[in-house]
Amino acid sequence: MSDLIGATGGGGRLLAIEGPPGIGKTALLAEAKSLGQQAGLQVLAARGSELERSFSYGVVRQLFEPLLATLPAEERAELLAGAAALAAPLFEPAALAADPGGDSSLATLHGLYWLTANLAARRPLLLVLDDLHWSDLPSLRWLAYLLPRMEGLPVLLLGGLRPEEPGEDATLLAQIVSDPLAAAIRLAPLSVEAATLLLHDRLSAEAEESFCGACHADTAGNPLLLRELVHAIADEGLAPVEASVPRLRELAARAGSRAVSLRLSRLPPAATALA
Ligand SMILES: Nc1ncnc2c1ncn2[C@@H]1O[C@H](COP(=O)(O)OP(=O)(O)OP(=O)(O)O)[C@@H](O)[C@H]1O
Ligand SMILES: [Mg+2]
Structure with a gap:
């Protein structure tokens, strides 16, 4: 640039x-x-x-x-x-x-x-x-x-x-x-390494690799979804450890729908479903 x-x-x-x-x-x-x-x-x-x-x-x-x-x-x-x-x-x-x-x-x-x-x-x-x-x-x-x-x-x-x-x-x-x-x-989604760096920075330097990997996968590396997920994790007080991964899925689904529904509501249903 x-x-x-x-x-x-x-x-x-x-x-x-x-x-x-x-x-x-x-x-x-x-x-x-x-x-x-x-x-x-x-x-x-x-x-x-x-x-x-x-x-x-x-x-x-x-x-x-x-x-x-x-x-x-x-x-x-x-x-x-x-x-x-x-x-x-x-x-x-x-x-x-x-x-x-x-x-x-x-x-x-x-x-x-x-x-x-x-x-x-x-x-x-x-x-x-x-x-x-x-x-x-x-x-x-x-x-x-x-x-x-x-x-x-x-x-x-x-x-x-x-x-x-x-x-x-x-x-x-x-x-x-x-x-x-x-x-x-x-623009490409964030790599798993970039997502991990972001989570270490915004959430906890102790966040476990498997937890970060799951956050990346659940948001497909989309920075907006990842940011919302970080807020949801913090609100919930979820420990960034492997044992929390199943709970993460639910949080990702909910966090996604909040800010994202605002931005995606104007897209056709197929695109919203993909997100
Ligand atoms: N490379 C990045 N690393 C970390 N956070 C990022 C990165 N790129 C964007 N973000 C954050 O992700 C969020 C979404 O980014 P942005 O608003 O630029 O998306 P956009 O592509 O313009 O979306 P839209 O099509 O809805 O306008 C913002 O909060 C932004 O600060
Ligand atoms: Mg924009």
Whole structure:
């Protein structure tokens, strides 16, 4: 990740970080944001939301609005000068009230491309877009429009997504991720060694190997499930020893259902059953 961030000046790239709920996409993106800040990049972030996916340009607005709103008027005008002015209405409260649906015309997409280019000309840019599967459609169109035009721009786009989650336009998202400037990585579950380290750290340095192995197996190495299981073990006061393993199964099932039901309830039943 730090190599990728270090290479941002060399031209535009998109890296999609893929994986199921709780595997660590957001955690990795948070790490990337702080690496980006340390490397002196301008870091902007947004995330798709299931509740806002019908809100046109919701993700794009989240991404740019906080910066535009805090810049001195002169700098804001510079960023929205020239062709970028085509996108300026998106960031005007009056225009938003008049046209809450927004539009995804070529003019707006082109304006947004220029806003991105103008920003990148000031400082190399790291754009972090989490939960892309819940992005509104016009924001996805902006990404698709930007990609073929960003070869020479110092812009690194990082996206987090659950590929299995049905989005506004799964085909468009798949096209974005398979662009020549894009690459995708799929996060793997924690290894048994990593899970053991985590349990030694969070639970007890004395946790027995067989107990740790069972925790890993019962959560399939999913960091979110493992974290919930650690809480359940602590609440229950369960000793981290081999004799506790049968009880662990019940705890894992219950712990899984608490936080995870929140995150998985929107997935189709087959995916929930797998979890
Ligand atoms: N490598 C890791 N080691 C330890 N804990 C981790 C690791 N990766 C993630 N976690 C923890 O696991 C939990 C779930 O991670 P995260 O929220 O990043 O998942 P996600 O892939 O973004 O899931 P979702 O698709 O639901 O958004 C968080 O509490 C996070 O801190
Ligand atoms: Mg996440």
